[in-house]
Amino acid sequence: MAGGMEERLWRILGWIVCGLVLAFLLLPLLVIVPMSFTSGNLLVFPLPGLSLRWYEEVLASPAWRDAAWNSLFIGVFATILALLVGVPAAIALAGPAFAGKRLVVALVLSPMIVPIVITAVAMFFFFVEVGLVGTYPGIILAHAVLGMPFVVITVTATLSTFDWNLMRAAASLGALPLMAFRRVMLPIIAPGVASGALFAFATSFDEIVVALFLGAPDQRTLPRQIFSGVREYVSPAIAAVATLLVLLAVLLLLTTEWLRHRARKLQAAPPQA
Numbered sequence: 001m002a003g004g005m006e007e008r009l010w011r012i013l014g015w016i017v018c019g020l021v022l023a024f025l026l027l028p029l030l031v032i033v034p035m036s037f038t039s040g041n042l043l044v045f046p047l048p049g050l051s052l053r054w055y056e057e058v059l060a061s062p063a064w065r066d067a068a069w070n071s072l073f074i075g076v077f078a079t080i081l082a083l084l085v086g087v088p089a090a091i092a093l094a095g096p097a098f099a100g101k102r103l104v105v106a107l108v109l110s111p112m113i114v115p116i117v118i119t120a121v122a123m124f125f126f127f128v129e130v131g132l133v134g135t136y137p138g139i140i141l142a143h144a145v146l147g148m149p150f151v152v153i154t155v156t157a158t159l160s161t162f163d164w165n166l167m168r169a170a171a172s173l174g175a176l177p178l179m180a181f182r183r184v185m186l187p188i189i190a191p192g193v194a195s196g197a198l199f200a201f202a203t204s205f206d207e208i209v210v211a212l213f214l215g216a217p218d219q220r221t222l223p224r225q226i227f228s229g230v231r232e233y234v235s236p237a238i239a240a241v242a243t244l245l246v247l248l249a250v251l252l253l254l255t256t257e258w259l260r261h262r263a264r265k266l267q268a269a270p271p272q273a
Helices: 002-035 053-060 062-094 101-113 116-130 136-159 165-172 177-206 209-214 222-232 236-268
Strands: none
Touching: 002 236, 053 062, 053 236, 062 101, 062 136, 062 177, 062 222, 101 136, 116 136, 116 209, 136 177, 136 209, 165 177, 177 222, 177 236, 209 222, 222 236
16 A cells, blocks of 8 residues: 555656656747747837737748748758668668678768767868859758658668568569569558658758858758847847747647557558458
8 A cells, every 4th residue: 555655656756857847848938939929129028019020020021931941942852862862771771680780870870979060060071072062952962961860760660560571472472672662561661751751851941050051141041040130139030930930840740649650550450351
């Protein structure tokens, strides 16, 4: 009896600690939301009034629209490139062991481990030699490199429960490797591929250091535009953009959770006759 009560108290204490940690992490984000609706010209509390003027300014500003378009354009193509490289890499790494596999894994995951400033400087000096600095292909390629580890990790995790006998059965029926991948493997690992794509897109959409090193003045992304705005004048328009980015992050997290739930349902579903 006493042991059960003690265990319950520890569980309650754990929930309290987790709640305090989450509040510490989330409250700064939640403060931005009401400040984006201020009718004043400064980020102050209490708010002088409520207004949508800063959202209207962001939507009507060519600078913010161009930055949003650049982030979307770069993020989509960087995600596609990360998938084209990351999915085959995950399939190869999930297969039988081969010489140098640990080294390949370390190289693939290195963009997540190496400090982003060092990565940006290295990319800058390399891209200068090949003429990719100040170009969209250069930024897309750099962001694809940063997003690829997330694709590899999520797809590899999905492949950990994949039955490779299905591929052998498809090959025995005359299916070529590409057709077997498209008809058999891809539908099963699709949740992991989609999750990796979302993480890769979020990484590109939120990245600023590489964009500062490699981007031209007319290639400002949203994070770079926010950074420039903070340096010059902290306008409530920045709070409006930050609120929109928080909403985008919430949508991406909800989508990722839905994909994870769907993957669990597919794995738990009984095989069809």
